Amino acid sequence: MSRTLETLAAWLLGLLWIAPLAYALWAAVHPSMYATRFDLLAPLTFDNFTAAWAAAPFGRYFLNTFLLVTSVLAAQLVLCTLAGFAFARAKFPGSGLLFGLVLLQLMILPDVLLVENYRTMRALGLVDTILAIGLPYMASAFGIFLLRQTFKQVPKELDDAARVEGCGTFRILMRVYVPLARPTYLAYGLTSVSFHWNNFLWPLVITNTVETRPLTVGLSVFASTDQGIDWSIISAATLMTSAPLLLGFLLFQRQFVQSFMRAGIR
Amino acid sequence: MSLTRRTALATLASAPFLAAPAVQAQAPVEITFNYPVAVGGPITKLIDGYAEAFSRENPGIRIKPVYAGSYQDTLTKTLTSMRGGDAPQMACLLAVDIFTLIDEEAIVAWDDLPGSDAPWLDSFYPSFLENSRTAGKTWGIPFQRSTIVQFWNKEAFSAAGLDADKAPQDWAEQLAFAQKLTKREGGQVTQWGLQIPSSGFPYWLFQALTTQNDVRLMNAEGTRVAYSDPKVAEALQYWMDLSQKHMVHPPGIVEWGTTPRDFFERKTAIMWTTTGNLTNVRRNAPFPFGVAKLPAGRRRGSPTGGGNLYVFKSASPAQREAAAKFARFLTTPDRAANWGIETGYVAVTPAAWETSAMRAYVADFPAAAEARDQLPDAVAELSTHENQRVTKALNDQLQAALTGRKAAVPAMADAQAEATRILRPYN
Missing domain, CATH: 3.40.190.10 (Periplasmic binding protein-like II)
Structure with a gap:
């Protein structure tokens, strides 16, 4: 009995989750007069996608977003691994205080720092570059915290054994700690990529030109409510821009779910 | 350490600007x-x-x-x-x-x-x-x-036995037309008589109603608002009655962004919206339509x-x-x-x-x-010091009234109290 109930609840949640996506798909492949009318025989069309693609330089935006998320993720992985390892295993004076400062950063919303970040980027001469969009996020407090916790769970014996075999600190990190933290890396990578894929306000503020703007800023071309909203084109554009993320998620679904369970991110 | 480094970088970065005036001439x-x-x-x-x-x-x-x-x-x-x-x-x-x-x-x-x-x-x-x-x-x-204007569907007007070339001229006519234009099938409404959007920035459309009821919402210095004026509540009551009493206007909050589409799909026979939509409607309306000034209450009016x-x-x-x-x-x-x-x-x-x-x-x-x-x-659009917060005070109460959670007079009194509090430093 309770099992049926659970299955039912799972289906209900699943349907609720998929409903917006299903609607977007429906609206995107039909002419806009069918956007809010359900008719199985409605004619199919690809025009919404072509119209959306033509409305903004999406090719360039895709490239920008790709450069942005990969550069941010690469920098985050390197920085957070090293910092996390130091906080987990190295003993140095003031490590507790420093880690407290890192944790403090977790409590601050990035939007609060908008002006200060802008000032820094301007001082560095980086306004209107892709690097400027990513730079404030590269030393991620969340990543450091997460990897520190993961590294702490690695049995000290493995560390000692590797040392007996003659490994240096860096090789221990690469051969023992990093492989054991793979689920954490995967889970963290996913949250990081999807966050930067969807980020809007900071990229909008710090960029001025087509050459540097990411997809989300380009997508806002369809949100000009002054002229009224065309659900079909918005749906087409949304599907288009989120397709790589969606595909990635569907393909690697099992790995993602498992790594989330193991990494304990909820 | 980081401070000095940043200062150093800032100096470096601004060096080209310091040298700039000499070049700027050309x-x-x-x-x-x-x-x-x-x-x-x-x-x-x-x-x-x-x-x-x-x-x-x-x-x-x-x-x-x-x-x-x-x-x-x-x-x-x-x-x-x-x-x-x-x-x-x-x-x-x-x-x-x-x-x-x-x-x-x-x-x-x-x-x-x-x-x-x-x-x-x-x-x-x-x-x-x-x-x-x-x-x-x-x-x-x-x-x-x-400014705000009304668009009407001429086909729907003819079908309802109205003159297709004549938009409602005053509030009474607007209500009478809307009653004729509202089509019901069973318990369902298939076509509303009139749609005034109320999502996002309801104050702007509401200001058309208050202007028509011959009351100004704020002073020229932007330091005082008149939300609690009885005429303001009266205008709100008219809007509420359209949906809650006469049922010729969709209940609850009407989406601004999709109102033009509702109009194209014949879900509403008249809509109020910005003139910025003119080109959009001209391109997409599948029927002949008219555009007219908003109807008059005690007077005509719309905010810019x-x-x-x-x-x-x-x-x-x-x-x-x-x-x-x-x-x-x-x-x-x-x-x-x-x-x-x-x-x-x-x-x-x-x-x-x-x-x-x-x-x-x-x-x-x-x-x-x-x-x-x-x-x-x-008239001038509602604009005061601390503009975002002062208009939000009105927006929130308008939506509370339109969704039937508050009566007109207390809603406007609450909006006034909130706005007066926000504007205190400027008075």
């Missing part, structure tokens, strides 16, 4: 122009075109338009970059942001710019200038301006809306002169007419309506002139 004057539209739409092509044409006429000046999304996004971006020491020289922002921009000490008055003069500043429609002037100075140049051009304090004297030149270039009769024809926004000077291009356009599409003819009855 280099073209560049103006960054923040514009509230996202990249790619038809409007960006127009603006890019104007900027290029201007540079061709004035080889020493380059205009660099930066498209920044919605009005809200553009304001955020502009103020953030300003506080970050990198303000644009010029921007198109909401006319109602005037007090916010003055309080932030962000902008300069146009009167003080080299190359601007009184005849030019007086050449705009007075109802557009109402939102652009305060304390005896002109802070914004009307550019992307609009849309964006003004502002010049920022960051502009150097050369840039200020260039900005004034560019604004004059944008508002010449021919260009203002072209802008109005291409977008549906109301051309901002009477002279623009006298150009041959505009005359030909109006002869072909008389609806375009309706918004202009409403201007003598139009």
Whole structure:
């Protein structure tokens, strides 16, 4: 009995989750007069996608977003691994205080720092570059915290054994700690990529030109409510821009779910 | 440590600027122009075109338009970059942001710019200038301006036995027409008589109703509001009654963005919306439609809306002169007419309506002139110090009343109390 109930609840949640996506798909492949009318025989069309693609330089935006998320993720992985390892295993004076400062950063919303970040980027001469969009996020407090916790769970014996075999600190990190933290890396990578894929306000503020703007800023071309909203084109554009993320998620679904369970991110 | 490094970097980064004045004599004057539209739409092509044409006429000046999304996004971006020491020289922002921009000490008055003069500043429609002037100075140049008009479906009017060419002229007629136009099948309404959007910024459409009920929502100094005036509650009651008592208007909150689509799909026979939608409706309505001034209550009326051009304090004297030149270039009769024809926004000077291009356009599409003819009855859009919070106080209570959670009089009294509290420092 309770099992049926659970299955039912799972289906209900699943349907609720998929409903917006299903609607977007429906609206995107039909002419806009069918956007809010359900008719199985409605004619199919690809025009919404072509119209959306033509409305903004999406090719360039895709490239920008790709450069942005990969550069941010690469920098985050390197920085957070090293910092996390130091906080987990190295003993140095003031490590507790420093880690407290890192944790403090977790409590601050990035939007609060908008002006200060802008000032820094301007001082560095980086306004209107892709690097400027990513730079404030590269030393991620969340990543450091997460990897520190993961590294702490690695049995000290493995560390000692590797040392007996003659490994240096860096090789221990690469051969023992990093492989054991793979689920954490995967889970963290996913949250990081999807966050930067969807980020809007900071990229909008710090960029001025087509050459540097990411997809989300380009997508806002369809949100000009002054002229009224065309659900079909918005749906087409949304599907288009989120397709790589969606595909990635569907393909690697099992790995993602498992790594989330193991990494304990909820 | 990090402080000194940052200072060092800052000095390094600013070194080229320190050396700049010597070079500036020959280099073209560049103006960054923040514009509230996202990249790619038809409007960006127009603006890019104007900027290029201007540079061709004035080889020493380059205009660099930066498209920044919605009005809200553009304001955020502009103020953030300003506080970050990198303000644009010029921007198109909401006319109602005037007090916010003055309080932030962000902008300069146009009167003080080299190359601007009184005849030019007086050449705009007075109802557009109402939102652009305060304390005896002109802070914004009307550019992307609009008012609210009613669109009606002529087919639906004929089907309901009404004169297809006559829009409702007053509140009583509007209700009577809407009653005839509302179609019910069983318990379901298939076509509403009238739709007044109430999502996002209900205060703007509500201000049309209050103006028609002959009451002003705020004073010219932007320091007081009159939300608790009995006439305001009366106007709200009329709006509430349309849906809650007479059931000729959809219940609850009506989405602003999808109202044009509801109109195209015949879900509503009359809609109130901005003149900025004119081109959209003309392109997409699958039936003959009419455009008219809003109906009269005690009087006719609508608020104006849309964006003004502002010049920022960051502009150097050369840039200020260039900005004034560019604004004059944008508002010449021919260009203002072209802008109005291409977008549906109301051309901002009477002279623009006298150009041959505009005359030909109006002869072909008389609806375009309706918004202009409403201007003598139009009033300034609600705008005060702490504008966002003061209008939000009204928006929240309006939505509470429209969803049936509050009665009109207490809702407006609560909005007044909140607004008075916010405005206390300015009184």
